[in-house]
Amino acid sequence: MKYVVLIHSNPHPWGHPTIDFTEIGRAIPADEREAMGKEFDALLAELSASGELISGLALDAPESARVYRWEGKKPVSTDGPYAEAKEFLAGFFVLDCATRERAEEIAAHFAGPGDTIELRPEMEF
Template identity: 35%
Template sequence: MARYMLIMRSTPEAEALMAEQEIDFDEIIESMGRFNEELIKAGVMLAGEGLTGPEDGFVVDFNQDPPVVTDGPYTEAKELFNGFWLLEVSSKEEAKQWARKVPLGPGVKLEVRKVSDSADFPMDNPWIKKEIQWRAELAEKIAVQARAEADRLL
């Protein structure tokens, strides 16, 4: 199995078009929810998150030492990274099939990238071994948090 990240990118023009068409945010949440449910039922969704607007973020530019931090919004940005899905699928072709189903509109692009796996690196490297252990610990922490959130909601 391979992991692919579907990266949602939007343009200011797409944002303006959405506002102009007065698309109800609840409709967007519903269509994304249906898509996410389809991914979950298929057993391919590992993660997926939306992001807040650029005004809540910042950019770190490493062209200088020390790096320069600039708070958002980013006036020079032509596209904004708005969210992502992380899928575990059998092939690049399956990733393409899922990517085509994402309920996005005009002016929005979906960049799809294969996620590196620990098997892509030398297994005798001590940092790779540590990374594998960190991932196991993180998975357990996330599982505990998810169970606590589910208990809270029920």
């Protein structure tokens, strides 16, 4: 079954990896952040090799978004972000896991300083 790992964050300035741009992340010594980055890269390599990692993207700043809403009888577009929030969608990864437990195990590794991780399964039809 496929799952999406959604990474919500609020880096200042906006950038990736988010750990380098969040207040809590910058408080971590550089050598520790580098070690965490290497662990994350190893995780992505492992997930790629196992076929569990389908894809992923780091997203640009919320201000670069274009929002589309239905008004009257047509879509109307405005500049983003969608809503006032403390955290925004910073990126995502798509996983294909045999069980929800495996997806949850993997998703826990995506949680980093200053980020909130959401794991959501695909809808089954």
